[in-house]
Amino acid sequence: MLSLETKVLQQMIKQIGLRAFYLRLLETLTEDFSNWHHFQKCERHAMYVDNGVLELMPICNQNLYSFKYVNGHPLNPLNNKLNVVAIGMLADVHTGYPLMIAAMTVLTAIRTAAVSALSSRYLARKNAKKIAIIGCGAQSEFQILAHHALFDLNEIRHFDIDPAAMRRFENNLRHESFQLIPQQSVRDAIKGADIIVTATAARGKHKVLELDWLEPGQHICGIGGDSPGKTELDPEILRHAKVVVEYIPQSQYEGEIQNLGDEAKNYIHAEMWEMVSGIKSGRIDDQEISVFDSVGFALEDFSILRLCYEIAKELEIGQEIDLLPYSLKDCKNLYGVFLRELHE
Numbered sequence: 001m002l003s004l005e006t007k008v009l010q011q012m013i014k015q016i017g018l019r020a021f022y023l024r025l026l027e028t029l030t031e032d033f034s035n036w037h038h039f040q041k042c043e044r045h046a047m048y049v050d051n052g053v054l055e056l057m058p059i060c061n062q063n064l065y066s067f068k069y070v071n072g073h074p075l076n077p078l079n080n081k082l083n084v085v086a087i088g089m090l091a092d093v094h095t096g097y098p099l100m101i102a103a104m105t106v107l108t109a110i111r112t113a114a115v116s117a118l119s120s121r122y123l124a125r126k127n128a129k130k131i132a133i134i135g136c137g138a139q140s141e142f143q144i145l146a147h148h149a150l151f152d153l154n155e156i157r158h159f160d161i162d163p164a165a166m167r168r169f170e171n172n173l174r175h176e177s178f179q180l181i182p183q184q185s186v187r188d189a190i191k192g193a194d195i196i197v198t199a200t201a202a203r204g205k206h207k208v209l210e211l212d213w214l215e216p217g218q219h220i221c222g223i224g225g226d227s228p229g230k231t232e233l234d235p236e237i238l239r240h241a242k243v244v245v246e247y248i249p250q251s252q253y254e255g256e257i258q259n260l261g262d263e264a265k266n267y268i269h270a271e272m273w274e275m276v277s278g279i280k281s282g283r284i285d286d287q288e289i290s291v292f293d294s295v296g297f298a299l300e301d302f303s304i305l306r307l308c309y310e311i312a313k314e315l316e317i318g319q320e321i322d323l324l325p326y327s328l329k330d331c332k333n334l335y336g337v338f339l340r341e342l343h344e
């Protein structure tokens with residue numbers, strides 16, 4: 001079984017280049033979303049605890065199975081711990097044997113950003129140049145760079161209630177080709193933006209964005225509203241926008257649309273796969289306001305795990321680890337091989 005530790009993933013992305021990796025991931029996501037009906041799907045399994053949530057996200061198609069363990073602990077950064085960490089596994093459906101385990105903290109940030117960019121491919125104005133980001137935490141740079149892989153961005157407008165987070169964001173992106181323009185408030189940040197990413201982390205039903213502040217034609221990727229009782233958008237935005245979600249059974253109680261209760265289905269334009277497959281429209285004019293109500297779905301982890309497995313084989317990187325008893329001569333003699341000696 002292959003193990004992909006964080007340092008192997010760093011090496012992989014260094015060899016391929018982050019932009020090329022994003023483009024390949026976008027292709028993989030497009031392929032998997034287009035094959036939506038080949039997957040056995042379920043909502044993620046979540047356990048809510050005092051300071052956060054612990055989740056398992058399984059999915060499989062005819063050939064591969066994957067799951068991810070991931071948490072969300074918004075107060076962790078106060079103790080210099082990440083809000084979100086993750087590990088994942090890919091297995092062969094035909095035998096049930098695991099093929100790979102992988103560090104997924106960075107992969108989660110990359111895939112979340114790639115899915116936002118995928119939504120923007122269909123829902124943002126084609127010539128989008130300006131992006132606003134609200135919340136400059138762990139996910140933020142990934143969101144910008146995934147969009148930059150698809151759009152020729154020239155202006156990034158960023159705001160965080162924590163000035164240190166804004167400085168870190170600026171420092172990390174200072175060598176990119178676009179201009180970074182720090183802002184004093186959410187309202188200032190979103191002025192003139194084609195795409196708005198909300199990536200804040202706080203328990204509670206917040207209104208980081210309000211309907212009255214928006215301009216015609218803006219596309220919103222709302223990634224921070226991803227748990228029951230944790231949302232970022234004024235629900236009126238959802239009533240006036242083209243809303244796309246990942247998987248309704250999960251999004252209806254974890255996403256922004258939870259705030260619409262029983263009315264939610266009336267306001268959902270599409271699940272992502274419908275738009276990717278061409279069954280439902282993306283943007284139809286320059287005036288439409290649209291929302292990708294992102295919560296994170298298991299298929300996205302499946303896509304990035306299968307891509308990393310493919311690339312690891314191509315580049316011959318990763319470490320073989322011995323977590324399974326491969327060397328049994330007689331597969332029925334598990335006891336004999338491992339425990340008999342204890343009793344001799």
Ligand SMILES: NC(=O)c1ccc[n+]([C@@H]2O[C@H](COP(=O)([O-])OP(=O)(O)OC[C@H]3O[C@@H](n4cnc5c(N)ncnc54)[C@H](O)[C@@H]3O)[C@@H](O)[C@H]2O)c1
Pocket residue numbers: 072074077083084108109112134135136137138139140159160161162165199200201202208222223224225226294295296297
């Ligand atoms: N949809 C998905 O698939 C997905 C995946 C990963 C993370 N997330 C969510 O994305 C959010 C961001 O994650 P992260 O890892 O970057 O968290 P983080 O804690 O590293 O960063 C969050 C930032 O938001 C800022 N912030 C909080 N309230 C704000 C406000 N009202 N206005 C401006 N800034 C504000 C904080 O100061 C912090 O810098 C979290 O809510 C997380 O749960 C979603």
